[in-house]
Amino acid sequence: MSPFIGFLGIEHFTPPWDLFFLPLFNLLIAVYEVPFFDFALAIIVFTIVIRTLLAPLFVKQIRSQKEMQRMQPLIREVQRKHKGNRQKVSEETMALYKEHGVNPAAGCLPVILQLPILFALYQALIRASGIIQGFTPNEGNQAAFDTLREADLVTPHPGGGDWYAIAVDGACNLPEFNQLPQFLPLNCQLIEPIKLDATVDTTVGWLLNLDLAQVDTVFAFPLFGGFALSLLAVIAAILQFVQVKMTSPRPNSDDPTSSMTNTMIYTFPLLTIIWGGIFPSGLILYWIVYTAYLVVQQYFIMGWGNLFPLFGWQPSWAPPPVTPDPPKRVESRDEPEETPQPQKQRAATSGGSRGGKDSRPANRRSGAKRRGRKR
Numbered sequence: 001m002s003p004f005i006g007f008l009g010i011e012h013f014t015p016p017w018d019l020f021f022l023p024l025f026n027l028l029i030a031v032y033e034v035p036f037f038d039f040a041l042a043i044i045v046f047t048i049v050i051r052t053l054l055a056p057l058f059v060k061q062i063r064s065q066k067e068m069q070r071m072q073p074l075i076r077e078v079q080r081k082h083k084g085n086r087q088k089v090s091e092e093t094m095a096l097y098k099e100h101g102v103n104p105a106a107g108c109l110p111v112i113l114q115l116p117i118l119f120a121l122y123q124a125l126i127r128a129s130g131i132i133q134g135f136t137p138n139e140g141n142q143a144a145f146d147t148l149r150e151a152d153l154v155t156p157h158p159g160g161g162d163w164y165a166i167a168v169d170g171a172c173n174l175p176e177f178n179q180l181p182q183f184l185p186l187n188c189q190l191i192e193p194i195k196l197d198a199t200v201d202t203t204v205g206w207l208l209n210l211d212l213a214q215v216d217t218v219f220a221f222p223l224f225g226g227f228a229l230s231l232l233a234v235i236a237a238i239l240q241f242v243q244v245k246m247t248s249p250r251p252n253s254d255d256p257t258s259s260m261t262n263t264m265i266y267t268f269p270l271l272t273i274i275w276g277g278i279f280p281s282g283l284i285l286y287w288i289v290y291t292a293y294l295v296v297q298q299y300f301i302m303g304w305g306n307l308f309p310l311f312g313w314q315p316s317w318a319p320p321p322v323t324p325d326p327p328k329r330v331e332s333r334d335e336p337e338e339t340p341q342p343q344k345q346r347a348a349t350s351g352g353s354r355g356g357k358d359s360r361p362a363n364r365r366s367g368a369k370r371r372g373r374k375r
Helices: 017-032 039-053 055-070 072-081 086-099 104-129 142-150 231-247 256-276 281-302 343-374
Strands: 131-133 154-156 163-166 220-224 227-230
Touching (some): 017 039, 017 104, 039 055, 039 281, 055 281, 104 131, 104 281, 142 154, 227 256, 231 256, 256 281
Antiparallel strands (some): 131 163, 154 163, 220 227
8 A cells, every 4th residue: 555645744654554543653652752751651641531532432331231221120021921932032122122212232332442442552552662573574575674674774673583673763655664564663653743762661660660562571470381470460350340240230040141241241351361461561551541440430320330249248338239110111012901991880890790680689679678668
């Protein structure tokens, strides 16, 4: 793809990915260049800004999840009424969602938006450090790589291996960058007001010299096969567990989706711990701040939700959750509703039926007795 010049004042722009990546990368570096800020504080502030911009979407998602919890009694009633008829259960459930203005897929949009941000931040962490890994020479890019090395735009990293250091300044529009965009000089990706004088220092002193562009080796314990358990990932997993547990519905043996939801409560934190041994620690720091922000946001909207009791523990400062009154039930469309008879009408009808054929003779006998007394 040929480069586009002048996108937001950036000298090298290759769509469509850079349309999403470059604004995030520039925001991260702009926060990093604030006086007295290091790269960890830049990631924290960057995360808060992104979460605040996406807050309206997540507020809508949380409220939708809260309304779905209120609808659980109605959904269970539909499942009981049409037990064994999955198609009918699905139709009636979707009718309930439509009736009460709930979109079950509302929670997907924030997740979909989150994935590109994670990928972009991963690239930003790698590029900001100026250290690139994973170049595999072949017939198509070897000549381009040799040209960049001769121009001192790419140099072998002192650590050896397949690591390379990229330049801060240099020619931005060489055709070789169309084949090897990962070696593009840093300032070619930044707008003029925030040009760098040197590569970003991704090592943070107050985190015991943790390199946020690398997998955590400071707060990690080696386990097996080169995999290490990162304490940062454990913190992120605990926050992930709290966040999902707050919004998850209560276990229901009659609801087949309930077991799946409760499985996700434990699956997501486990995946977060695994990612802590694979991805750079800066990405895990982003996930910690991001999830903590979401937990606080959920708390102000729905309280503690269904977080407690937690493994049988119900703290005194968190009152037991009160089951909300379910919304008004929507009757099934295929069964007509019986019209109740007025009480007086039922009494008259029942009285007439009890009288039957004996009602008239009874009246005659009573009339005869009255005439007898007059005589």
